[in-house]
Amino acid sequence: MRYFPVFVDTQHTRALLVGAGEVGARKLELLLKTQARITVVAPYVCPTVMKLVSNNDITLKQREFEDADIADNNLIFVATDKPEVNQHVHDLAVAQDKLVNVVDNTPLCKFITPSIVDRSPIIIAMSSGGVAPVLLRYLRQKLESVIPAQVSRLGTFSERFRDKVKHTLKSVTERRYFWEDVLDGDIAEDVIQQRDELAAEKLLELLAQYQSDKPVQGQVYLVGAGPGDPDLLTFRALRLMQKADVVVYDRLVSPDILELVRRDAEKIYVGKAKSRHTLPQQDINELLVSEALKGNRVVRLKGGDPFVFGRGGEEIQTLLKHQIGFEVVPGITAATGAASYAGIPLTHRDFAQSVVFATGHLKDDSIDLNWQALAQPNQTCVFYMGLTGLGIICQQLIKHGLPADTPIALVESATMVQQKVITGTLNTIESIATEHDIKPPTLTIVGGVVSLHNQLNWFQTCSENDV
Template sequence: MPALFPLFVDLQGRTVLVVGGGAVARRKITALLDAGARVVVGAPALVPELAELADAGRLVHRAGRFAPEWLDDAWLVVAATDEPDTNRAVAEAAGARRIWANVVDDVELSTVQVPARIERGPLQIAISSSGGAPMLARHLRETLETQLDESLGALAQLLADARGRIRARLPDLQARRRFFDRVLSGPVPGLLRRGAESEALQAFDDALAQADTARPAGRVALVGAGPGDPGLLTLRALRLLNEADVILHDRLVSPEVIALARRDAEFIEVGKQAGGHSVHQQRIHEIMLEHAQAGRFVVRLKGGDSFVFGRGGEELECLQAHGIPFEVVPGITAALACGAYAGIPLTHREHAQSVRFVTAHCKDSADTLDWSNFAAERQTLAVYMGVAGLDTVRAQLIAHGRAPDTPFALVENGSRPEQRVVSGTLADLPETARAFQVKSPALLILGEVAALAHTLHWFGAPPLQAPAAVPEYARAA
């Protein structure tokens, strides 16, 4: 099914041909007339409702069977007959003339789809399934109809009427964005919901008169993007993504999260991953400062949480040293998300009374870790960025007393549709990872709780495992 490009089309006074004069055609014609189109209906006969519209001069009726010349002067054609051959002939003739065609209930023949719509005055929300699941689109429309207040139409009309005044008062785009943010979070929408239109207009006029035209002070927000599932973003993170002028994002921030950000923001990838750096940390500092000092709102978007192995503290120190205002929005860190989505409780009354977050992505960091404490029983290790150092992890833990049969789970792409969980025991950790070709991003969870992935998994496929048996207590959990 092809991806569709959404458009809102101005049909005012333009000719639209509808082939078919039955009940299905009537529904399409009603919407076309509401859009101001000049509707021509080609059909041997019309249902009574359409005949009345023709008698009233609201549409033109061409009696007979379809002929290609009916397409003369048409900007759009809708085929709404119950005859497949006729619908195909309409689509082919329209294609030959480069005229957009909608064939009702036929995705293959259509070059344009008519979406399910929610209307609030000049505000319209269109929902499309690319023609493949119209009932789903209709269900979503019905859901949104109950959630979107009717006063949104009045708000859209007020803003449309004042557009010229807004642009004259605030020629700078960033200043206009700040003004709209204040208006939409201020008293105007609430006044319109109560039907107090004159008070709403006065509040709007007051806000516009007081709008600040001075250049804004720049600021930075460190925002945790979580592990990848966009549903795990906080509401504050989502709001800031839609306010940002510039978004500096890590490579591992998922495309689904990026898609929620404001479309006209400037996106700069500054991510790092194990084994290489695309942008050095000092350069990231320089980019943040450059844009913030130019008066822009910068969102530094990090996978997981900024303060858990994200170097967020270093970035805040840089901002503080240069007098740049900042805020921090926490994200769900990989250990919490991977554990939850793999069905692994990081703590458990019977198996683990503590959890440690560890990073071991290079030899130097691995050599400085407190392996004797990490090897203690009845605790969980959550090892970040450790795929490349699994041989070292195994050797150090066993050397410091951790039992070779300690369960582990490697969670690859945790919380994402492509999530995989690979399990086994510490003795075979690196060999199992290589056998299943585990790649970054992946988190290692090691400890007795890791075996619970076999009985508590709920997201994606069951864990993959080496031939070693699952411990008895995990089977009985």
């Protein structure tokens, strides 16, 4: 992040605008939305700027820029059509450690002005660092269309009661839960509909309930993060991630998804890799209990779906034992995500009328499965965590009746830009996987449906290998 976003308090800011053409007029209109004291210096003043000056408290110096003009100003905009003047003002400001912006010349900017969605006191600012202004304008239009103008009333209403809530509820967690209840419920709707007094009555009633009730009871949410692509998160998953006090996440949760977690939430990594556990499962279970008992809203973020080889059942059993409230938020399973992005339908009338999910290793690290049930014709088998035991899986399936030339696919980093798909047969895939250095997380798909990969492979134009 080259440009760090900050909001400057303009109440005591003195702003200087050098240049008063139409480009300068746009910056002046922006500055007039602030509380800054504004000075404009320019030998030529366009009609738009002249009108703004006449209708507002602006100091106009209609002459050439002089070095002394920047002395009392701490926010400087330069918008002339003379490159030598722009450069000179920039150099002068930098030498005096002042914030300077030369319009449409990013290299001469110590700061850049963002694209703004103004719902004062709520302000949303966005920037592309000057590299994609059209994209930024597009995103701003999207936000303008979905954020109601009346949201500004919510900001003013919240400010009205902020101190009272802070003095009544001593816990930061309690205050956050309280305001979330206000903003998620009918109180916010009353404010938007300009029923402020009714909203105030309801807020005070809710505040009294919070004050009289027992301490906030923590809650645990087992949330499926999906196979990796953040666009595949459910709306509910994203909403809870934004509300979490603590997020307990595993190795299969992608960095892009973690970026969507509430910024000030505590993030605890409990990932498991092959033959190496950061935290044993029982300790993870107890961690969820411990954080919930502190009154925290805990999100247990799991790759895929919590109930498909995610050990969600084991964690819930511990929560029940300690009477901790919980919810389960399903996610797109790794199997369905990998199959979809690899162009391999798990069922197909010509190839597979059933699909079976199996784990590549059991609790004791063995691969003692019901091979007879897995080695059935017209069936798709998906193995989770099966890369280490790939050779054993292939041998056992052949031993129990599947032809050695049965198609098989390995999908590494499913749904991500680095996704890799290799295909082969039961008797060739192990050597192909070694050749292409396939690594976890990888899912294994076995069955006739794999033969459709070349035809239906929409996500990647070509795979690593097709045999």
